[in-house]
Amino acid sequence: MTEIDEQRGRMARQAMGFVRGKGFIPSPVAKVTILYADEHWPRQPVMYEPCIVIIFQGHKVGYCGDKVFQYDPRNYLLMTVPLPFECETFASPQRPMVGLGISIDVQMLQDLLFDIGDQDYLLKPPVESNCVNLSPLTEEMLCATQRLLDVMETPLDAQVLGPQIVRELLYYVLRGSCGASLQELVNRHTHFSQIAKALRRIESQYAENLNVEQLANEVNMSVSAFHHNFKAVTNTSPLQYVKSYRLHKARLLMVHDGLKASTAAIRVGYESASQFSREFKRLFGITPSDELARLRDSNIMVAQG
Numbered sequence: 001m002t003e004i005d006e007q008r009g010r011m012a013r014q015a016m017g018f019v020r021g022k023g024f025i026p027s028p029v030a031k032v033t034i035l036y037a038d039e040h041w042p043r044q045p046v047m048y049e050p051c052i053v054i055i056f057q058g059h060k061v062g063y064c065g066d067k068v069f070q071y072d073p074r075n076y077l078l079m080t081v082p083l084p085f086e087c088e089t090f091a092s093p094q095r096p097m098v099g100l101g102i103s104i105d106v107q108m109l110q111d112l113l114f115d116i117g118d119q120d121y122l123l124k125p126p127v128e129s130n131c132v133n134l135s136p137l138t139e140e141m142l143c144a145t146q147r148l149l150d151v152m153e154t155p156l157d158a159q160v161l162g163p164q165i166v167r168e169l170l171y172y173v174l175r176g177s178c179g180a181s182l183q184e185l186v187n188r189h190t191h192f193s194q195i196a197k198a199l200r201r202i203e204s205q206y207a208e209n210l211n212v213e214q215l216a217n218e219v220n221m222s223v224s225a226f227h228h229n230f231k232a233v234t235n236t237s238p239l240q241y242v243k244s245y246r247l248h249k250a251r252l253l254m255v256h257d258g259l260k261a262s263t264a265a266i267r268v269g270y271e272s273a274s275q276f277s278r279e280f281k282r283l284f285g286i287t288p289s290d291e292l293a294r295l296r297d298s299n300i301m302v303a304q305g
Helices: 003-016 106-122 139-151 155-160 162-175 179-186 191-205 212-218 223-234 238-256 261-267 273-284 288-298
Strands: 022-026 032-037 041-048 051-057 059-064 067-071 075-079 083-090 097-103 132-136
Touching: 003 032, 003 051, 003 097, 003 139, 041 238, 041 273, 051 059, 051 162, 067 075, 067 132, 083 238, 097 139, 097 162, 106 162, 106 179, 139 155, 139 162, 155 162, 162 179, 179 191, 191 212, 191 223, 191 238, 212 223, 212 238, 223 238, 238 261, 238 273, 238 288, 261 273, 261 288, 273 288
Parallel strands: none
Antiparallel strands: 022 032, 032 097, 041 083, 051 075, 051 097, 059 067, 059 083, 075 132
């Protein structure tokens, strides 16, 4: 075992000190969650908000359209838009999957690029961006992540120093091989950023009666161009994305807020509870009530946006 492998093992044990369940567990640092699983989770629908996922032990495999991506102790995941996909988790009681999820703060990203200023030539040149990116976890990122875990041990350190270390990690991602994807989030003149704007609109107003013409118009695209670029970024159509986003949000409302399925359905924009139940089962392979019972029985915490 190498020295870096030993360090990852120590970090996994340190992160497990904050575990209070399975899944996505809030940490003492704002916008940072602990990822934990002690058993194999088969391939299932998930939706990640824009984030960086760093794994210390175990691994996950994601499936998005025809793309398959594995994030593990050597490769971190960068997700730049809220994206529904399918994920399989590899873990066991003897060797749990442990990691960190770091939400991407667009304002923090803008401030970083402002500070970089005319030295942005030091960043990776813009290329065609993907919403799902894998990149090697560098020594600088590993050291910063170690310090992030260290400050979690003291509440005041977590509150004051934690966000600065998150900013440092965001900087290292910007300087890394998939930094162009982050740059394009705040560049208003690319198709990627235009679709990201439409996704933010869906994220904030998913319960409203959204239509493709309206979304396309708001980002100054024709309907056909919007369809094409939307699918290029998300691997799905606009209407299918809205449906999936609503169902994932309803699932969160049931788990975290204790809402009944019928109430959650209305809250996310469904007029028919029976239609909601059909579409929920089609996506998750289980009825809303059975899914709620499964998550509660297994003490799994699903990600919150």
